[in-house]
Amino acid sequence: MAAPQLSVVIPVYNEEAGLQALFDRLYPALDKLGVGFEIIFVNDGSRDRSAAILREQFAKRPDVTRVILFNGNYGQHTAIVAGFEHCRGERVVTLDADLQNPPEDIGRLLAAMDAGHDYVGGVRRTREDSWWRHAASVAMNRVRERITRIKMTDQGCMLRAYSRDIVRAITASREVSTYIPALAYTFAFNPTEIEVGHAERVAGVSKYSLYKLIRLNFDLITGFSLVPLQLFSMFGMLVSAGALVTYLIVIVNRLVLSGWREGMATLWDRDILAFFLIGMLLFGLGLIGEYVGRIYQQVRERPRFMIKAVLEQDSDEPSRSP
Ligand code: UDP
Ligand code: MG
DSSP, X not given: OOOOSEEEEEEESSOTTTHHHHHHHHHHXXXXXXXXXXXXXXXXXXXXXXXXHHHHHHHHOTTTEEEEEOSSOOOHHHHHHHHHHHOOOSEEXXXXXXXXXXXXXXXXXXXXXXXXXXXXXEEESSOOSOHHHHHHHHHHHHHHHHHSSOOOSOTTOOOEEEEHHHHHHHHHOOXXXXXXXXXXXXXXXXXXXXXXXXXXXXXXXXXXXXXXXXXXHHHHHHHHOOHHHHHHHHHHHHHHHHHHHHHHHHHHHHHHHHHHHHHHHTOOOHHHHHHHHHHHHHHHHHHHHHHHHHHHHHHHXXXXXXXXXXXXXXXXXXXXXX
16 A cells, blocks of 8 residues: 555554444544545554454455554553554554544644644543543643643643654654653644543543553653652752751850850761761762763663754755856
8 A cells, every 4th residue: 555644543452342433433534534544553462352353443444454463561652652663654643542532633633734733732622531530630730841841731632643753753762661742742843732522431441540640650750851860969959058057057056155165075966967968868869860860861862853954055966156
């Protein structure tokens, strides 16, 4: 098949109950768009019949369907990276398999790309999740906003569209755990957001337990910020400085109260000095953290920059000046 214009990447983990409903809405929605497309399902080691259902669907629409089967469960974002490595479209859309985001909104993402954006994030208009999920994600959005440079209104929404260049940069990053929407944001020139629909899961239950959700947010925070490491240095410096000031005040006080001779004997204050040393230790820990952080940034081997354009005379063409 010729390279399609649009690739849709869908991670699938134990979604047997909802897959048919997804096919029933996704294929007509994409057929209607009138662009060449491919759908890449990545089965993330499902333990139910998902893989078999995907095989059947591949047999039905082999022209536009591609299926990647993992041997185990590697997580939603790793599954998406695998889809990115195999997709061929100029534009790539990610979508969850549970129909919480309507496939009919893909056309609206593409319209925003037509307007010149290379990254279009979805923002869920109304959220149909449990209250604790909602509260947790509001809190995480806040934390992320403060300690990373990534600006997203709704980091949890996976209905998003990426340009080929961004997808290429993501697959070139050699990190093991990642958070696709955030990584894409760091590579985007002209990102935007649009509102998309959100509904309850058609079938099955959320694949994120509280534990997995916390792990995911650690991936996001540690993947895009060294602030947690730097906090140690900052705290250590504060403790040391505080101990130093306290020491001076206490010693001067003693000298004044008990006179010069006896005051000399009280210069040694173990408690305050211990605080000073604890502060230095924390500072040292943070310093080691700085180096670890740098090693971490180095081993990820992300593209260090994205060039938008280079203005130069074509070197093959001889200069035409007289
Ligand atoms: N998913 C996956 N691997 C996992 C967990 C989830 O591929 O380990 C897929 C899942 O099948 C779905 C998407 O990621 O297509 C989002 O998962 P879910 O809807 O359970 O997350 P929630 O909407 O509760 O955030
Ligand atoms: Mg979901």
